[in-house]
Amino acid sequence: MADFIYTPLKKGEIRLLQLQPSHGNSLLDTLKCTISNHPLNAQSFTALSYTWGTDEPSHDLLLNDEPIKIRSNLHAFLSHALAGSSSRLSRTVGSIWIDALCINQGDEAEKASQIAQMASIYAAANRIVIWLGTADEASNTAMEFYARTASLWANNQLPDQTIPITDGERAAVEGLTRRSYWSRSWVYQEASTPGVDREFWCGSKAVSFDVLCVANALAHRHMTALGSLLEPSPWNTRVSLLNELSDRRRATDRSSFLWLLLQAQGLEAHDPRDKVFALLHIYADMQGKPISLEYDVEPEELYRSAAVLILNTTRELDLLLFCSIGQYKKLRSWVPNFYRFTYSILGFTYREFFRAGGGVVPRFSVGSNGMKLSVVGIRVDVVKAVHRAMKDPAQWGDYTNRSEFWQPIFSPWTRSLAAFLFPNTCDREYISGGTICEAVDWVLAAGISPGFGSPIRGDVTHWPLCELAASPSGPDIQATGLAFQDLLLRVSGQAIFWTERGYLGFGDFDVLAGDVLVVLPGMAIPLLLRPVTGNEWKVVGPCLVKGIMDGEALLLNGKEEDFVLV
Structure with missing residues (x-):
């Protein structure tokens, strides 16, 4: 792509591709496309949602008669979409918007501008094709299962809570669920776009978004009726979330941006900034108003801006539950690593069960330059002794019960x-x-x-x-x-500690003697802070401590202090 010369985009324009008919075997002949600039809403087009892949571009494509190389997954899609190909999806798809080709990837300013318009581009499309990749026998079985199950439901042929599904079909559906498409951050913004016809394509088979969502919901209902988690599982949690996000984007929803980021915690992004930007426009739709952050900045600067957005919109301090002294060093200690959330404890889940800071409104302020967070808290005690964790959190994820391992x-x-x-x-x-x-x-x-x-x-x-x-x-x-x-x-990734007064608790893997135990009024889980200089502190991480989890620090009339987090 470095040698292809793009015509610069004017304000409000996008580029669209037109596939040129093949006169031979489209899987062997060099694919041909034309590309041209158009106002965003000037004509109908299909927007592609897919994963780039990690392979080097090795397939030939003629773009305005200029030879370029593209990756295998995109080449496979274009081959199936091409009119005259052997695929039954080979009806003319018209103009197509594909990010890898329609955005000048060598122009950082254009990339930033187009990425900021991604939600508008998908919303302006008359169809979104969700490309899951090439077909195999198992994927064909899965796609046929989705279509059949939704049809049975539509014709009132599923009288009870279960569905007819074989072991082979369950394995096929789970296999489709594990495809790389589902691990991509931009999936959430693209495939949850409401008000646009959406189709899942896998090889030569296609089912509509609504059909697949209905079949997926029936699979979940089936497992609930059986009272067990089936292995392999016929339920795709990502499809359920995409459907939920579509509904939330249609109507104003007050869920926080932090909640949304947590839903995407397992997804991957080539650029760490995309973990925020892939979700930002979903959040804007949910709030019913435009929200913008600057893309062309370093990840740590973007994450800080996202943290300030969360603090200002929620007026809560829950994002501190995902901070850790051992996280990405360039980040402010009060800013979570949104690319890889730190679970020093299951604080966000368990915050509903504890009230260390009582039921009051937290008091905090962000500095004028957005670099420091000042919070009101009560100093409870100081860590005296620490026992190492069973394992490093970097090993997190192996929950096997194999006794020979553990x-x-x-x-x-x-x-x-x-x-x-x-x-x-x-x-x-x-x-x-x-x-x-x-x-x-x-x-x-x-x-x-x-x-x-x-x-x-x-x-x-x-x-x-x-x-x-x-x-x-x-x-x-x-x-x-x-x-x-x-x-x-x-608790296997947590350090267990004694305080000087005799409190016992656990917290971040990197807790040290001398760290200070603090309760913030209005925050359900206590924090450990580490002194830096003067009244400035770094967040070590959240902690659970026996005896202070139900507002005891407030009841004992502890003295409130201002802590400046850096």
Whole structure:
């Protein structure tokens, strides 16, 4: 593309492609396209939603008779879309907008301008084709399942909550769900565009967006009726979210931008800025008003601007639950890494169960230059001693219960933790009531009852660490059952700490002695802060601490202070 000379775009213009008919076998002949500039709303066109792929451009394309190279996934789509090809989708698709070709990728200013218009471009299209890639036997089975299931539902032939589906069809649907398209950040903006006809294409098969969403919802209902998570699963959670976002974009919705960013946390983006921009116009539609951020800046600057947007629109401090002292070093400590959210604890999920800062409105202000965040908080205590986490959060993601993998890690960690918690091998009274043993059980369970259903506060698993402190061996994973899975999910990547006054808690992997435990009025989860200079602090991360999770710091009339986060 570096050698192709684009005609510069005027304000309000886009480029559109026209595929030229092939007179031979389109899969072998060189594809030909023309490209020209047009006002955005001047004519009907199809917009393509697809994934670029990671391969080097190696397929020939003649663009206005100039030879260029394109990647294999785009070449496959164009071959199927070409009139006269063997694909049954070969009806003329008319003019096509494709980002890789219609945006001058070598012109950063144009890229920034066109990216800012992406939502408008897809909304102006008369059709959006969602290209899932080339076909195989399994994908054909999956596409046929979607079409058949939606047809049965439309004809009232599904009287109960279940659907007819074979093991092979479940495997085929799950295989389609794992295709690279679903891991792409821009999927959410493009494929959730409301008010535009949308089609899923996979090889030569196509189903409409509505048909696939209906079949997917029926698959979810099927699993609910059976009361089990089927493996392989016929339910695509990404399709459900796309459908939900389409509905939210049609009507004003007050969900926060942070909520939206969290929905896309597992998606990939070649440019880390795209994790924000791919969702920004969805958020603008949900709010019913234009919202803009500058694209042509460094990622850390964009993330800071996004954080300020979240703070100013929600007037809440929940984004601090995703900050970590060990995150991307160029970021301000109070700005989350939106490319890879840090889950120092499951704070955003569990914030509904705790009220460390009471039910009041948080008080904070962003500095005039947007670089510092000043918050009002109560200094509770100082970290005195820290026990290392079971594993580095960089290893996060392996939740296997294979005892041969975890036993060599789990056994010495629990023995070391037992010695840390019970140096005298005996129980004693805890600072806020009850015993140390009870506090330990609470901390290792994050205060939540065992199990993988809806989390609730209540009885927690008992870990006999006091007894273990006097034992020469550690516990056996197989004997602990699901309790180990709970512990692995909730606290295995967290450091456990004592404070000077005797509070026990867990927090960020990089907690150090001397970090300060702070409760911010209006924030459900406490924070650990690290002094920098004067009254400036860095956010270490959120923490759970036994005895201060229900507003005790406020009830004890702790002195409020201003903390300037940098």
